[in-house]
Amino acid sequence: STRDRPARVMSHWSEADPEYSYILGMQAFGMEEAGHYQQAEARALQCVSLNPKDTWGVHALAHCYEMQGKTKNGISFMQDCEDKWANNNYLSIHNRWHLSLYWIENCEFETALQMHDQYMAVSPQSEMMDMHDSAALLWRLHLDGVDVGERWVPAANNYENYLDQAYMPFNDMHAMMSMVATGRDQQADKLVAALEDNLDGSTASSDIIKLAGLPIVKGIRAFGRADYETAKTLLANARHNAHMIGGSIAQRDVINLTLLEAAIRSGDQSMANGLLAERTLMKPSSPLSDMFGARANAAVAD
Known part of the structure; x- marks a missing residue:
């Protein structure tokens, strides 16, 4: 290791x-x-x-x-x-x-967005790693209720070149975020189909797609369609296998955040409270967790 x-x-x-x-x-x-x-x-x-x-x-x-x-x-x-x-x-x-993750944890979303625009905005020449940073930050801000406008478009344009590769589910997860955010349903279908085509092989890659990659990618797509029950099922069942797709714990935390927001939007306070309890274990003082908690309570009250 x-x-x-x-x-x-x-x-x-x-x-x-x-x-x-x-x-x-x-x-x-x-x-x-x-x-x-x-x-x-x-x-x-x-x-x-x-x-x-x-x-x-x-x-x-x-x-x-x-x-x-x-x-x-x-x-x-x-x-x-x-x-x-x-x-x-x-x-x-x-x-x-x-550094932007710290601003988000403090609910200083505008500062994080400014950092994105200054340093992470995607161009046609952007490396894959830089595209992931942009997509991951924009998706987090979207979950936090921030309107990020058309910032998704350059990343989505770039990801379209890789949708049929099924090379690494960590890449596919971020690609699906950009397809969802820009309403590219046909391209999202293509990405899911590429993963499904590699689902039943005898390689480690197929096992990773089966146990983690495909359900996570489909869970993000379900979230984008406001099908929060499906998103919850897919993400909850796959999140503890997420280490298989690559990336760091901090990067994969976006899966937990998406699941948390799906729980809030579906009025599932029990799941939301459980996920918030997990976050509080390591981050006992977090404005971001407080914000999600307040939204979970408000959703039930409504």
Whole structure:
């Protein structure tokens, strides 16, 4: 695993090695994804103290603060070292995305939207990873009740080029968000059909599609059609297999958020309260959770 591979070689490295920070950063991210948040945070802090320009270490620490609900720490850290991680590198946009998650957690949606427009707006030349960051942020803002207008269109245009590949369900999940948001029903059909065509093979890819990818993609489509009961069933049954599709825990949290909003919109207060209890376990002080909770109560009252 990403946690264990660096551990196997750690004894061969020391702070005397100029590239030692990269081993620390890799291990910090692996430890965070395995749930060892405090140890991961210590590793990531050691990494960025040795090399403030190690953007993977910055990324690992951003994850640690996100998963522990340390929103204030995350914003402060990312802003204080912005000149170190925000230059022309592979992770600069993605680290902006992580900073935006903190703004969303604080319900500062306009700030998150401004960051999207300044750093994550998709062009025909955008890399797939950058398209995912845009789609994931816009979908979260949509769930939060923010009108994001036509910002979906460039990403949807790009994703259309990959709908028949069924290469990685993590990609397909974000592609479906953009198809739903732009009302592209035929393209959504094409994406579902591509996944179904690869459903019954003997490869690991087929198992992933069957257990996680297809129900998640279809659940997002059902949500877009306001079929919240179907969305709840599909997403609830697949979300604990979601690690199979790729991406990080923070990235896959959009599945839980979509399920939560589907529960609220269908008046299912029991499910909404259960999902909010899960979030509160790691994020006991969250304006975003408070907002969803208030909406869940209001939906039942109505």
